[in-house]
Amino acid sequence: MRVRIHRGAHEIGGSCVEVESSGKRLVLDVGRPLTAERGEYVPLPDVAGLAEPDPSLVGVIISHSHQDHWGLAEQITTGVPVFMGEATSRILAEAAFWTTGLKVEPTAFLRHRGSFEIGPFRVTPYLNDHSAYDAYSLLIEAGSRRLFYSGDIRGHGRKASLFDQLVQDPPVDVDALLMEGTNVRPENDGPRHLDTEVDVEAAMAETMHGTSGMVLAISSGQNIDRLVTIYRAAKRSGRHLVMDLYTAAIVSATGNPNIPRPGPEWPLVHVYLPLWQRMRVKDAEAFSRTADVRPYRVYEEWLAEHRSEVVLLFSSQSGPTLAKAGCLDGASAIWSLWHGYLAEHSGQRLLRFLGDNGIPITELHTSGHASVADLQRLAKAIGPRRLVPIHTFGATRYRALFDNVCEEEDGAWWDV
Numbered sequence: 001m002r003v004r005i006h007r008g009a010h011e012i013g014g015s016c017v018e019v020e021s022s023g024k025r026l027v028l029d030v031g032r033p034l035t036a037e038r039g040e041y042v043p044l045p046d047v048a049g050l051a052e053p054d055p056s057l058v059g060v061i062i063s064h065s066h067q068d069h070w071g072l073a074e075q076i077t078t079g080v081p082v083f084m085g086e087a088t089s090r091i092l093a094e095a096a097f098w099t100t101g102l103k104v105e106p107t108a109f110l111r112h113r114g115s116f117e118i119g120p121f122r123v124t125p126y127l128n129d130h131s132a133y134d135a136y137s138l139l140i141e142a143g144s145r146r147l148f149y150s151g152d153i154r155g156h157g158r159k160a161s162l163f164d165q166l167v168q169d170p171p172v173d174v175d176a177l178l179m180e181g182t183n184v185r186p187e188n189d190g191p192r193h194l195d196t197e198v199d200v201e202a203a204m205a206e207t208m209h210g211t212s213g214m215v216l217a218i219s220s221g222q223n224i225d226r227l228v229t230i231y232r233a234a235k236r237s238g239r240h241l242v243m244d245l246y247t248a249a250i251v252s253a254t255g256n257p258n259i260p261r262p263g264p265e266w267p268l269v270h271v272y273l274p275l276w277q278r279m280r281v282k283d284a285e286a287f288s289r290t291a292d293v294r295p296y297r298v299y300e301e302w303l304a305e306h307r308s309e310v311v312l313l314f315s316s317q318s319g320p321t322l323a324k325a326g327c328l329d330g331a332s333a334i335w336s337l338w339h340g341y342l343a344e345h346s347g348q349r350l351l352r353f354l355g356d357n358g359i360p361i362t363e364l365h366t367s368g369h370a371s372v373a374d375l376q377r378l379a380k381a382i383g384p385r386r387l388v389p390i391h392t393f394g395a396t397r398y399r400a401l402f403d404n405v406c407e408e409e410d411g412a413w414w415d416v
């Protein structure tokens with residue numbers, strides 16, 4: 001078995017790995033680089049069979065629903081077998097209705113520790129803890145060699161038990177470990193502690209307690225772990241959670257009844273429709289979407305009246321409407337995304353709006369990726385013959401942190 005990383009040896013985002021054995025090839029992730037502008041065309045990685053049919057390409061596996069791992073998949077020529085988690089395929093189809101997503105009919109679904117064969121490859125997915133729902137690490141076996149691809153992984157989220165399970169019962173006899181290192185960067189030297197989702201929940205509850213008006217939570221609708229954190233903090237502080245229809249649709253796509261959503265089992269959850277979502281429903285004539293949530297829908301008048309009892313999943317497009325209706329008197333905002341997004345256009349717009357309306361903002365967030373200490377636990381448990389950095393800007397730092405490190409370059413083949 002041999003491998004080449006197409007993108008990711010020295011980059012976070014746009015991951016793509018090609019694996020070859022007995023003349024057949026398998027691709028792990030076809031991500032869109034995070035550096036690409038919105039709408040910018042990015043060519044497919046140079047893998048035979050992605051753009052033009054080639055029978056030696058036996059399949060593409062998408063590890064999870066983040067665009068930097070699937071974003072170029074819609075350019076793949078028809079007929080290539082695609083594999084991903086079942087919830088992932090539903091989430092991507094739902095996201096395609098609202099914003100950016102992927103509509104494909106996967107050949108088969110990934111299932112936790114359920115092995116299957118694709119050509120000469122035996123694949124075993126490991127459901128893992130990450131900020132994307134239904135994310136997997138992958139064990140690839142062929143010709144008596146074993147490659148383990150971490151995908152994006154962490155050990156401090158709401159599914160930390162999956163990470164512990166992997167460390168306690170890891171794949172054995174692994175020849176090569178392709179391990180993400182999003183948090184391998186100079187400022188994280190040493191076994192620095194990252195807040196857990198539980199820590200974030202406690203801090204959020206405190207901010208919510210200390211706010212007289214509405215709490216505006218800014219997060220990603222696809223970060224289901226964080227949604228649960230926000231819901232639990234809202235409940236602890238005696239507040240209702242008001243989500244938008246897009247987030248409610250993503251929750252529904254998870255197929256997991258334990259995630260809060262508008263419905264009879266969740267009396268504290270309501271739904272509010274920002275203008276762009278009402279327009280989307282109207283344009284698509286998808287009126288069953290609004291009919292389904294009618295009993296749980298709230299409007300500006302209700303939000304203004306109940307502002308001291310509400311946490312609202314917020315985006316700045318709705319800001320002026322909510323301000324005009326008196327919803328934001330005494331409000332505070334919680335930024336629950338990566339800090340760097342505040343410097344981008346939409347982050348700047350949000351900061352301007354909050355500043356103009358005298359709304360204080362608190363950052364309460366934790367990484368979707370493992371701390372260096374957890375990566376060390378993982379690497380030690382698996383004990384690979386060689387450890388290859390991926391999804392990182394810190395490849396050159398790996399040697400000081402892990403054993404058997406072997407840096408590989410984008411585009412270069414290496415034997416497992």
Ligand SMILES: [Zn+2]
Nearest residue numbers: 064066132152
């Ligand atoms: Zn990810």
